[in-house]
Amino acid sequence: MPGVVSSDIPDGFTTRTGNDGTSDNPLLRLGHQALPKGQRPMGPPGVQRPSSRSLIASMTRSDSPRRFVPPTEQTRPSDLFHERKDFSINRFPRYFHKDDDRTMLVYIDGACLDQGDLSTAHRRRGGCAFVYCDSKPGQKLALEGTVGGSEQTSNRAELRAVLFFLQLRMWEAGGADRIVIATDSEYVVEGACGRIDTWIARDWRTANGSPVANRDLWEALRNELRIADEAQLSILFWRIPREWNARCDALAKEAANDTDRDAELGVVSGLMM
Numbered sequence: 001m002p003g004v005v006s007s008d009i010p011d012g013f014t015t016r017t018g019n020d021g022t023s024d025n026p027l028l029r030l031g032h033q034a035l036p037k038g039q040r041p042m043g044p045p046g047v048q049r050p051s052s053r054s055l056i057a058s059m060t061r062s063d064s065p066r067r068f069v070p071p072t073e074q075t076r077p078s079d080l081f082h083e084r085k086d087f088s089i090n091r092f093p094r095y096f097h098k099d100d101d102r103t104m105l106v107y108i109d110g111a112c113l114d115q116g117d118l119s120t121a122h123r124r125r126g127g128c129a130f131v132y133c134d135s136k137p138g139q140k141l142a143l144e145g146t147v148g149g150s151e152q153t154s155n156r157a158e159l160r161a162v163l164f165f166l167q168l169r170m171w172e173a174g175g176a177d178r179i180v181i182a183t184d185s186e187y188v189v190e191g192a193c194g195r196i197d198t199w200i201a202r203d204w205r206t207a208n209g210s211p212v213a214n215r216d217l218w219e220a221l222r223n224e225l226r227i228a229d230e231a232q233l234s235i236l237f238w239r240i241p242r243e244w245n246a247r248c249d250a251l252a253k254e255a256a257n258d259t260d261r262d263a264e265l266g267v268v269s270g271l272m273m
Contacts, residue, residue, distance in 0.1 A: 026266045027220035029167050034231030041175045043087035043101070051100035059103070059178070060236060066225075067193040068180045068238035076244055077182050081105040083133045086174030093133040094174060102177040105238075106165055107131040107138075109183060109245055110157025111252040126152040127255025128161035131248045138248065139168070140255035144265050158185040159217040161252065162192075166224045166235070168270050178234040184242040184249075192237050196222060 061067055070080065082098055085091040097103035110128040131138035141164050143157060162181060165171075171179060183189065196218055199205070204212045212218065228235050242249065 025216050025219055026264070027163060027216055028223050029220070029227070029267050030223075032227060034227050034233055035170055035172050037177060037232040040172055040177070041087040041089075043175060049099070049101050051097075051102060055099055056103075056178075059180075060234075064193045066235065066237055067189070068182075068236040070238065077105055077107070077180075077238070077240060081180075083135060086176070088174045092174055093135050094176075095133055096176075100178075102175065103180065104171065104174070104176040104178065105180040105182055107182050107245055107248040108158075108161040108165055108185075108188075109248040109252040110143075110154060110159070110161040110185070111249065111256045112152050112154040112157050113253070113256045115152070115154060124152040125256050125259075125261070126154075126157035126160065127252050127258065128157050128164050129248050129251030129255055130161060130165045131251065138251050139164070140251045141268060142255045142258040142261050144261065155185075155187045156214055156217060157252065157256070158183065158188050159191075159214060159221065162188060163217065163220055163224065164268055166221075166228075167267050172231065172233050177232065178236060179228075180236045180238050182238045182240050182245065184240055184245045186239060189237045189239040191218065192221065192225075 058071075059068055061069055077095070080097055081095040081104075083093050084096045084101075086094045086096070086104075087101075095105040097105070108128075108130045110126060112124055112126045114123045114125070126143035127140060128143060129138055129140040141160075143152060143160055161183070165181070181188075199212045199218070200222070204215050206212060225235055
């Protein structure tokens with residue numbers, strides 16, 4: 001498999017290449033089990049606010065159950081999600097829904113430098129990032145380059161941003177039953193909310209019969225969604241305007257501009273935050 005993983009990883013993170021010999025996709029996180037719903041922390045008495053079934057139902061569409069639906073098109077993530085401490089022992093700050101303590105949001109973005117000019121393809125470099133609260137700087141990761149691996153693109157960077165977040169830690173250990181991924185990437189949202197199922201049904205072929213681009217990343221994302229489904233953890237996707245994702249976009253570009261990159265593509269995990 002292609003590529004390189006970044007060394008732009010804060011202390012406490014680890015990278016792992018390969019996956020115990022059971023697949024040739026080094027981005028598959030195998031053997032991981034999410035924390036079952038019944039084992040997630042509930043919080044101290046009097047702290048948890050109840051949520052209604054109608055509120056939870058209104059967050060998605062029956063024809064696209066992974067697509068997050070805001071109350072209006074003008075509703076911003078900051079209108080619904082505010083920083084609060086989670087229910088873990090460490091009480092980490094997270095974005096939680098103002099009316100539901102079990103729904104958490106994260107901003108995600110990816111960037112690729114020198115993508116527009118084919119003459120500079122050998123210099124392309126991707127980066128990704130996510131932001132999970134106001135009081136912390138977020139996390140960023142420089143991605144694999146073009147030498148010895150797949151050519152970097154913004155689409156790959158955006159998908160890697162989702163994987164970076166989902167694979168980093170057991171987010172549901174703070175009490176979340178739903179995680180809303182807010183991104184300005186149409187490629188990620190439309191792929192995750194429907195196209196991926198069609199591709200799988202066609203044996204990873206598009207409508208015209210050509211191979212699906214970035215199959216390694218889509219396979220890894222499908223694996224993460226399967227793990228979450230088995231643990232009754234809903235992963236929802238919300239496409240937002242780019243200007244609403246400015247903080248995360250800046251972090252992703254910083255990561256893409258980093259020249260210090262590891263030589264192997266692999267899963268990133270950690271024990272921070």
